[in-house]
Amino acid sequence: MKKVEENCQLPWDVLDIISKALDFDDHFQFAGVCKNWRAFHENYGRNFLASQEPLLLQISDHVEELYSFVSIPDQKVYHLEMMKGFLCSYVTFSSGYFITTKCNNSFMLINPLTMPCLLLANALRNLSWWFYVNVVCMYFNLEIVVGLVI
């Protein structure tokens, strides 16, 4: 027991039970506890993005856009409060990223699991480009898009 306390080496099945009781945003604090919990969180993130379970993304336009994932069979809502500060408008979710636009003719790719965002400034120059962005972001490998634009 002493070793567990010192190294924070809780078994991952125990961490799994803990993580299921958490809201989506709580995982950021969860990952900051120690290396073991961070490793679990990274694995959780990979599994989350690989899951075939359909989720519903709910966007509430209340002063600013608020995001949550909804699991219909479980009747569970996962809040994404961390998305609040980005002040952006949702376009789509693709390849593990939220693709959003900002009012200054730019758009952002936001990873909900790590939250660092990639800002593509002045990318939306005109309508045809906007169409292009929609097409590309929805269906193509985002790494290619990011590589092209940067």
Add this chain to the structure above:
Amino acid sequence: MTTGDQGRVVDFVVLHNRIYVVTHKTNIGILSLNSANIKFLKLKSTPNVAFSHFRLVNCDEQLLVIDLMFEEIRNVYKIDFSTMNYVKLNTLGDIALFVGSDSDRSNCYALSNPNRWGYERNSVYVIDHLSAICNVYSGGDKKLQKRITLQASHGTSFLKFEWCFRHLQYDINYSLVE
């Protein structure tokens, strides 16, 4: 890019590393990004329908065409590449379809063996964002089976819903289309 008299492109999906498009006249083509051209399939027949929205869905590498009317499913077709025909599906079998709240813009998705995630097979899940309800239709007779009220997490402000299939990631092979 011109489509001639084939109609206006209304949706597209990635299938077999190619981009398939559908026009409002239900013609199906393959988009080439290299030449900005669409090579249309020589289908023996196309459904004669009007005033519908058509969505393309990749279902386990099969191409489905969804005929939507005011967020209700009218018909589901499979493109049979061996006979180059539209085949009307009288049942969805072991798959479920998921339709977004905006039939002009939202994507459609298909999921096989949906029971493993708590969804019904041979069903169509359509979001009605105005009333925050998920309507579930039978994939056979298209009749409404049940209505699921969605939880509002942020009060009563305007809500928008989008289906989120996290694992989807498409790759395009440019060399496949000339």
